[in-house]
Amino acid sequence: xxxxxxxxxxxxxxxxxxxxxxxxxxxxxxxxxxxxxxxxxxxxxxxxxxxxxxxxxxxxxxxxxxxxxxxxxxxxxxxxxxxxxxxxxxxxxxxxxxxxxxxxxxxxxxxxxxxxxxxxxxxxxxxxxxxxxxxxxxxxxxxxxxxxxxxxxxxxxxxxxxxxxxxxxxxxxxxxxxxxxxxxxxxxxxxxxxxxxxxxxxxxxxxxxxxxxxxxxxxxxxxxxxxxxxxxxxxxxxxxxxxxxxxxxxxxxxxxxxxxxxxxxxxxxxxxxxxxxxxxxxxxxxxxxxxxxxxxxxxxxxxxxxxxxxxxxxxxxxxxxxxxxxxxxxxxxxxxxxxxxxxxxxxxxxxxxxxxxxxxxxxxxxxxxxxxxxxxxxxxxxxxxxxxxxxxxxxxxxxxxxxxxx
Amino acid sequence: xxxxxxxxxxxxxxxxxxxxxxxxxxxxxxxxxxxxxxxxxxxxxxxxxxxxxxxxxxxxxxxxxxxxxxxxxxxxxxxxxxxxxxxxxxxxxxxxxxxxxxxxxxxxxxxxxxxxxxxxxxxxxxxxxxxxxxxxxxxxxxxxxxxxxxxxxxxxxxxxxxxxxxxxxxxxxxxxxxxxxxxxxxxxxxxxxxxxxxxxxxxxxxxxxxxxxxxxxxxxxxxxxxxxxxxxxxxxxxxxxxxxxxxxxxxxxxxxxxxxxxxxxxxxxxxxxxxxxxxxxxxx
Numbered sequence: 001x002x003x004x005x006x007x008x009x010x011x012x013x014x015x016x017x018x019x020x021x022x023x024x025x026x027x028x029x030x031x032x033x034x035x036x037x038x039x040x041x042x043x044x045x046x047x048x049x050x051x052x053x054x055x056x057x058x059x060x061x062x063x064x065x066x067x068x069x070x071x072x073x074x075x076x077x078x079x080x081x082x083x084x085x086x087x088x089x090x091x092x093x094x095x096x097x098x099x100x101x102x103x104x105x106x107x108x109x110x111x112x113x114x115x116x117x118x119x120x121x122x123x124x125x126x127x128x129x130x131x132x133x134x135x136x137x138x139x140x141x142x143x144x145x146x147x148x149x150x151x152x153x154x155x156x157x158x159x160x161x162x163x164x165x166x167x168x169x170x171x172x173x174x175x176x177x178x179x180x181x182x183x184x185x186x187x188x189x190x191x192x193x194x195x196x197x198x199x200x201x202x203x204x205x206x207x208x209x210x211x212x213x214x215x216x217x218x219x220x221x222x223x224x225x226x227x228x229x230x231x232x233x234x235x236x237x238x239x240x241x242x243x244x245x246x247x248x249x250x251x252x253x254x255x256x257x258x259x260x261x262x263x264x265x266x267x268x269x270x271x272x273x274x275x276x277x278x279x280x281x282x283x284x285x286x287x288x289x290x291x292x293x294x295x296x297x298x299x300x301x302x303x304x305x306x307x308x309x310x311x312x313x314x315x316x317x318x319x320x321x322x323x324x325x326x327x328x329x330x331x332x333x334x335x336x337x338x339x340x341x342x343x344x345x346x347x348x349x350x351x352x353x354x355x356x357x358x359x360x361x362x363x364x365x366x367x368x369x370x371x372x373x374x375x376x377x378x379x380x381x382x383x384x385x386x387x388x389x390x391x392x393x394x395x396x397x398x399x400x401x402x403x404x405x406x
Numbered sequence: 407x408x409x410x411x412x413x414x415x416x417x418x419x420x421x422x423x424x425x426x427x428x429x430x431x432x433x434x435x436x437x438x439x440x441x442x443x444x445x446x447x448x449x450x451x452x453x454x455x456x457x458x459x460x461x462x463x464x465x466x467x468x469x470x471x472x473x474x475x476x477x478x479x480x481x482x483x484x485x486x487x488x489x490x491x492x493x494x495x496x497x498x499x500x501x502x503x504x505x506x507x508x509x510x511x512x513x514x515x516x517x518x519x520x521x522x523x524x525x526x527x528x529x530x531x532x533x534x535x536x537x538x539x540x541x542x543x544x545x546x547x548x549x550x551x552x553x554x555x556x557x558x559x560x561x562x563x564x565x566x567x568x569x570x571x572x573x574x575x576x577x578x579x580x581x582x583x584x585x586x587x588x589x590x591x592x593x594x595x596x597x598x599x600x601x602x603x604x605x606x607x608x609x610x611x612x613x614x615x616x617x618x619x620x621x622x623x624x625x626x627x628x629x630x631x632x633x634x635x636x637x638x639x640x641x642x643x644x645x646x647x648x649x650x651x652x653x654x655x656x657x658x659x660x661x662x663x664x665x666x667x668x669x670x671x672x673x674x675x676x677x678x679x680x681x682x683x684x685x686x687x688x689x690x
Contacts (some may be wrong), residue, residue: 017541027510029466031562031587034569172470178562179463186465191588193564290511290537293464304515305462329636 010257018207023323070227083377097389099130105216107134110197123178124315125157128199132166147176147299175308192246202245203322206293217251241386242365248388268336312341313361360389410503424631429640431458431474433483451673459508468591494530505532532556591641594620601633624675
């Protein structure tokens with residue numbers, strides 16, 4: 001590591017202003033400020049309330065199906081011939097991804113705050129499905145904003161949301177992906193602030209969302225950490241997760257941040273390459289700016305206009321990243337690397353063939369990074385990859401890309 | 407109050423009239439047309455010009471102003487060119503206050519100190535930055551005030567009595583009361599509620615309190631003007647411009663005339679005059 005000053009702990013943020021170093025904050029219109037401040041107060045209270053904790057625990061165990069397993073991918077390990085690869089099986093959760101961890105937490109907060117209507121943004125539809133699921137269970141009307149580009153490439157999730165009773169609003173602005181869906185959700189929130197709770201799915205948005213989403217997702221890392229200690233008697237050498245907004249990644253990373261021997265790698269969507277604008281690698285190729293309530297790394301032009309980006313994976317197709325990741329990047333604690341569309345597509349097929357597990361295209365980016373580094377590592381070394389979601393939603397898109405005859 | 411904004415509100419106070427604050431998007435539909443519109447605004451009675459800085463992700467704006475921003479960006483508008491627009495406007499008008507309105511990222515990207523120096527030099531009098539709440543005052547509000555540029559604060563229906571002092575603390579120029587919880591271009595809520603909210607804010611500040619979001623017609627400008635120190639009209643003006651363009655954004659009618667016609671009507675509303683210039687302030 002370089003000569004940067006190293007903090008005593010990487011796990012203390014955000015500060016009172018909602019900042020992780022210079023990142024994060026509360027860059028929202030005045031209309032939303034009182035609500036955002038109230039959410040923070042309610043969240044602090046809820047965290048210290050044993051009844052809240054008990055209800056969350058109950059849902060987590062019996063509704064979500066936690067803990068998720070830490071699976072030793074022996075076939076993939078043999079195939080690559082190097083480090084032992086473990087998969088944290090968030091794909092086995094109810095609704096098929098890690099997104100439900102956050103949604104069960106936030107729906108309880110919404111209930112606590114007396115809100116009667118739920119809104120959410122979604123890219124791949126995993127968060128939209130999770131939000132629609134908890135809304136159905138708790139009897140809230142739910143509106144999900146989704147770009148039409150994403151609705152097209154993630155049709156199964158659109159159908160699931162509709163079956164769950166959500167009103168899926170097609171967003172046609174911009175390139176009609178996650179960024180535009182988030183703009184529309186924020187416009188709805190500003191308009192319906194009196195009765196509406198906005199369930200943000202990424203570890204992004206104004207404070208306290210990045211911290212709150214991280215805390216609900218940290219169950220991933222906390223479980224993985226104790227599972228690997230029990231199984232192997234030691235911590236892993238490397239942990240890897242894919243990053244769009246970064247919720248599954250911060251969930252896995254956070255409990256390991258102060259374990260100095262654990263190398264942490266976040267995988268950004270390299271799209272078709274970093275030279276042009278057809279990628280979503282905001283930390284590899286962007287610079288700091290302010291969008292959607294926080295300061296973070298963004299893909300933007302010289303005038304500060306946000307660029308659209310591209311990824312094969314709808315869930316990673318976002319020009320920014322959660323502010324805590326921006327801070328972890330600058331501090332040097334986490335390495336952020338790009339994986340390209342074709343590498344992710346290959347990893348998607350590889351995991352499917354050798355392990356019989358179809359990963360989400362988002363998670364396939366993390367798998368691809370393991371494929372790159374495992375062969376050069378020793379057989380007694382350990383990698384944990386966050387398998388953040390299952391790939392059923394991507395089957396049609398991948399079949400189309402591969403010109404598969406069905 | 408020794409700047410253009412302060413002077414303008416003092417003049418209006420002496421005349422007993424509310425201010426008409428007119429919004430246009432810088433560079434919509436192109437640089438030259440928006441400059442021509444800007445120059446025409448004071449001539450037909452606009453008291454303060456709010457100049458929109460286009461942004462790719464305007465989360466507090468409705469469809470009309472979103473589209474205007476997109477047209478401007480497509481036409482090559484940048485923050486630098488928006489400052490240039492003001493500089494050229496100042497060659498013909500050194501009296502009318504110009505307030506920039508928009509979102510923080512283009513300014514942050516430009517560099518706050520460099521922006522403030524260039525904005526001052528261009529003849530900018532104030533800033534309305536939608537996504538900078540008082541909690542983020544160190545970012546731009548305090549540096550702007552130090553540089554002699556007013557930081558106009560938004561107060562909203564969700565700004566309750568407990569929060570109001572925080573909102574007013576570093577405010578300067580005037581206070582912009584957002585008439586509703588919502589985005590630009592929505593319908594105007596009940597004027598009685600707006601009047602009550604304005605009165606509540608006026609009790610806590612010496613700054614003029616102006617009302618925006620939802621005012622589209624001369625009648626509405628009249629009613630809101632009676633209850634406040636100023637009326638902001640945005641979407642209606644941007645709509646009038648859009649109506650002179652074809653579907654590709656090409657100018658097919660006269661946008662300057664469309665705007666001056668509308669603003670002339672709005673001025674009558676705000677000044678409490680009918681269209682023949684007779685005083686109607688007691689008649690309604």
